[in-house]
Amino acid sequence: METAIIGGGIGGLVTALYLQQQGDIVTVYERKEKLGGRLSFLQKDGYKVDEGPTIVLLPDMIKDILKEINIPLEKINLVKIDPMYPIHYRDGTTLMKWSNVKKQIEELERFFPNEVEQFKVYLQNMEERFSKGKSAFLEKSFVEDSFWTKENVKTLIQLKAYQTVRAQVNAYFTSEKLRDAFSLQTLYIGGAPQQTPAIYSLVPYSEHAHGIWYLNGGYATLVEILVSEMKKRNIKIERNSEVTEINAHEKNAYSLVVNGVEKKYGRFILNGDLPVARKLVKEKKQRKYVSSSGALLIYLGVKGKLTTGHVHQFFMGDALKNVMDNIFIQKQIPTNPAYYVFYPSLIDETLAPEGHGVAYVLVPVPANVNINREDYEVCAQHILKDMEKRLDENIMNKIVWKEIRTPHDAKQDRLFEGGAFGLAPTLFQSGVFRPQLKPFSYDNIYAVGASVHPGGGVPIVMQGAKLLAEYLSREKREVLKNEHK
């Protein structure tokens, strides 16, 4: 089968490797010069910094998939980060989050002694929910499997999917600070804790159970490894090649148009962010979607070292609920936003010239391109001033270069409404309600990526590629069986 994959994000690349292994002749079309999509490096004068993903979650899921596509695991060097990160509150206090349960309990005993027992209950309850949620939702596609089985409905009730992440966390902890500390992780997938269904409580739990990791050389090194394998395996990669049309007759697509040239294929897989990429498909009924939050990103090249001992850390702004309401309801930049700082040069010397380093700051903002770029610049300046007080008083003198990326840039990169994470993780855009791997009425157009089930985040998108490859292999077997009848 000749297969065209439209988009060279992590979902497209992993799908290409699976399908080549299944005997397909695969071509990946990528509109940009570089591959990886959101999982890319910003490279500048000998510095390189991850542009998007920085926190490696679910390392075993990643490794299992790499094993299946025959990527030698020696090529990826994962380092566990524990303590995982401090959370700095605006009143000057800090809570350290540890994956190590004993250390986390010690930390809670110091600051929240009355909440320790509840933390133990939380871990116990979540352990069971995680394994049920993983097999019910992450390891299944809902094209052929019926979602509304008795078993799944029971799992949804056990996961308290009708609640929000915040409501679930509120039932365990009384301190607002702890409630923030165990619910802010919905921001990793672009949702507000008070709007995101409790199935996503698996994210904060997973940090404790499986740890958070750093990939030496930067997360986007994973793309370099995959691309070098793809070249060895003769998978064609067409860069600077934006697909602008897919042609179909009745229920079958037969060609695509790239750089003005028509090319014929037997199968088409969309990896561009689905609510945007679907425009290539002439489908009459188009569902309305809600976008995830956007991200204001500040990339920094710095001289010398920043005075911090952490690779990852969070700085809280005004009350989290208000900040979230600003972003998700009023669609405004919060006055005092929360933000995340990534400083990989603390443990990785390969990212910058000697004596220098890189850092990145992510500020969750609305996916609202009606906000002027200048307003984002003002917000970035405000954040750097805040970092001067809370992270490193000399940061301004250490900055050698700075680049800012706003939802306007994300929209230009074909991300839905300039959101950073694809479809928002709402109840009606999750599980069976999220676009599935065969989301159109055509027989040979498929989809993979953050806006497709099982959802966003590098390991989850890789898992989506695995589900797609498994589905296509079953579909191929069915066709062969019917031909031999």
Ligand SMILES: Cc1cc2nc3c(=O)[nH]c(=O)nc-3n(C[C@H](O)[C@H](O)[C@H](O)COP(=O)(O)OP(=O)(O)OC[C@H]3O[C@@H](n4cnc5c(N)ncnc54)[C@H](O)[C@@H]3O)c2cc1C
């Ligand atoms: C700022 C930020 C921080 C993040 N942090 C984390 C994190 O810490 N941990 C984590 O696990 N995840 C994180 N994520 C999420 C993660 O990056 C994504 O879920 C994942 O990389 C999405 O992969 P994808 O396969 O959907 O493809 P994408 O990355 O969306 O790539 C799609 C590709 O398709 C190309 N394309 C689109 N349309 C066309 C066309 N018509 N023709 C040809 N090519 C086309 C695009 O150029 C792009 O290269 C973060 C994301 C962002 C933006």
